[in-house]
Amino acid sequence: MSSSRYPHRYTHETSLSPTKNNALYKQGKGQGEMSLERYHTLCAAIQRKYEFTDVPADFSKGQLFPRKGITFDHYTSYNLEPVLGIKLHPRQDGTIHPGDIKVYKSSFVDSWKCREGGILYCIGEAREFWNMVLNYHSTANTTGMRQWDKLFERLRKSDFDKSLIPCMWFAREGGCLDVACPFSHDKEACILDREKVLMKRRATLGRPTMRDISLREQRQLAQHRENSKSDSREIVKHEGTSALELWDDSVDDDEEELDPEVDRIFKERAEIKKICSNPDCLTARMTKKSQRESGKIEDPKMMVCTQCKITYYCSVSRIWFVVVIIVTRLGMDFRKSANGRIGRGTKWNRAAPSTSS
Ligand SMILES: [Zn+2]
Ligand SMILES: [Zn+2]
Known part of the structure; x- marks a missing residue:
C-alpha cells in the first residue's frame, strides 16, 4: 500500500549494511542521533529537568530585548545542548495564554511535516514546544494537545519507553534508515492520520473561511x-x-x-x-x-476566483473588480504613452499639444 511516488515512506530499513550501503547506512546513523537527542529533550521536558537562563539581546541580529534560554544541567542521561534565544511568555501564574496555546497547537496539527514527524519533529519548533511544556507544568496542567498529555503520562509510567514514541523519519518521504531505530513504526496509524487530514481538507474545501x-x-x-x-448609550465605536x-x-x-x-x-x-x-x-x-x-x-450568483480557484466572489463584486482592473490598466497605459510622447508632468493635461514633435 505504499504510495508509488514515495516508495520509502512508511518503511524502516533494517538490513542496511555499513559496507554494502555505506551512504544510506551513514544517513540512518545521522537520523538515529537526531532522534535520540530529541528523545532526551522530551524526557527532560516531561520530568521538568531544565532551568531558565537569560540570553542578552544580540544587537547584530536586530534584537532589542534579552531572550530566554533553557539549559539542562540537571539532566544527566544525555549531554543536551542548551536551547537559546527563544521567546517564552508564561504569565504571573506560570500558565501560557490559552489563545497562544491554541495557535501553537494548530501550527502543529495543521502542518504536514509536524504530523509526519510527530512529537520528536515538533521539538525542533522550540518556541511552540517549550511554551506548551511550560503550560503543562503550570496549574493549567496541559500542553494544549490531549494526545501529548496522554503520551507524557504513558512515558512516565513506562520509564520512558522509546517504543511508545513515533519515529520522526518513518512517515516522511525517505523513510527510517536507522537499522537500530527503537521508536515506533506504525504504518497503519500513520496512514489513518494522513487520511484524517485529507478528509478534513476535503470537508472544508469550498466552504467559506x-x-x-x-x-x-x-x-x-x-x-x-x-x-x-x-438608547442613549453610545455603543458604536466605529x-x-x-x-x-x-x-x-x-x-x-x-x-x-x-x-x-x-x-x-x-x-x-x-x-x-x-x-x-x-x-x-x-x-x-x-x-x-x-x-x-x-x-x-x-x-446571489457566486463565481470562483479565476486565479486561485478557491475564493468566491458575488457577481456584483466581480464586475467591480474587472472595472477596477481595466481602469488601472488604462491609467498605466496612458501614463506610459504620455511619458513616452509628451514627457513628464503633462500626463493629465491632454489638451496640451505636443510641441516637441
Ligand atoms: Zn525509525
Ligand atoms: Zn460581493
Missing part, C-alpha cells in the same frame, strides 16, 4: 448596534463601514448575548454556504432551508 464568516458577523453586529442606538476596519474589534459585550438579533446573527453561521470574499461586500449565499425560513429568497 472563518475569516470571512467573522468579518460578516462583525459587520452585521456593528450595523445592528447602529440601528439600536436609540464609523467605518469597511469590514476590515472592524476585524480587530472583538465583540465581548456580555449584554449582547441576550439580544435575539445578535443571537440570530451568530446562529446564521451554520446556514452560510458561500461568502463573497470582497471585504466590503461579504454577500452570503444561504442554504435553501434558511432562505425558506427567513422568507428571503436571495440567491
Whole structure:
C-alpha cells in the first residue's frame, strides 16, 4: 500500500549494511542521533529537568530585548545542548495564554511535516514546544494537545519507553534508515492520520473561511448596534463601514448575548454556504432551508476566483473588480504613452499639444 511516488515512506530499513550501503547506512546513523537527542529533550521536558537562563539581546541580529534560554544541567542521561534565544511568555501564574496555546497547537496539527514527524519533529519548533511544556507544568496542567498529555503520562509510567514514541523519519518521504531505530513504526496509524487530514481538507474545501464568516458577523453586529442606538448609550465605536476596519474589534459585550438579533446573527453561521470574499461586500449565499425560513429568497450568483480557484466572489463584486482592473490598466497605459510622447508632468493635461514633435 505504499504510495508509488514515495516508495520509502512508511518503511524502516533494517538490513542496511555499513559496507554494502555505506551512504544510506551513514544517513540512518545521522537520523538515529537526531532522534535520540530529541528523545532526551522530551524526557527532560516531561520530568521538568531544565532551568531558565537569560540570553542578552544580540544587537547584530536586530534584537532589542534579552531572550530566554533553557539549559539542562540537571539532566544527566544525555549531554543536551542548551536551547537559546527563544521567546517564552508564561504569565504571573506560570500558565501560557490559552489563545497562544491554541495557535501553537494548530501550527502543529495543521502542518504536514509536524504530523509526519510527530512529537520528536515538533521539538525542533522550540518556541511552540517549550511554551506548551511550560503550560503543562503550570496549574493549567496541559500542553494544549490531549494526545501529548496522554503520551507524557504513558512515558512516565513506562520509564520512558522509546517504543511508545513515533519515529520522526518513518512517515516522511525517505523513510527510517536507522537499522537500530527503537521508536515506533506504525504504518497503519500513520496512514489513518494522513487520511484524517485529507478528509478534513476535503470537508472544508469550498466552504467559506472563518475569516470571512467573522468579518460578516462583525459587520452585521456593528450595523445592528447602529440601528439600536436609540438608547442613549453610545455603543458604536466605529464609523467605518469597511469590514476590515472592524476585524480587530472583538465583540465581548456580555449584554449582547441576550439580544435575539445578535443571537440570530451568530446562529446564521451554520446556514452560510458561500461568502463573497470582497471585504466590503461579504454577500452570503444561504442554504435553501434558511432562505425558506427567513422568507428571503436571495440567491446571489457566486463565481470562483479565476486565479486561485478557491475564493468566491458575488457577481456584483466581480464586475467591480474587472472595472477596477481595466481602469488601472488604462491609467498605466496612458501614463506610459504620455511619458513616452509628451514627457513628464503633462500626463493629465491632454489638451496640451505636443510641441516637441
Ligand atoms: Zn525509525
Ligand atoms: Zn460581493
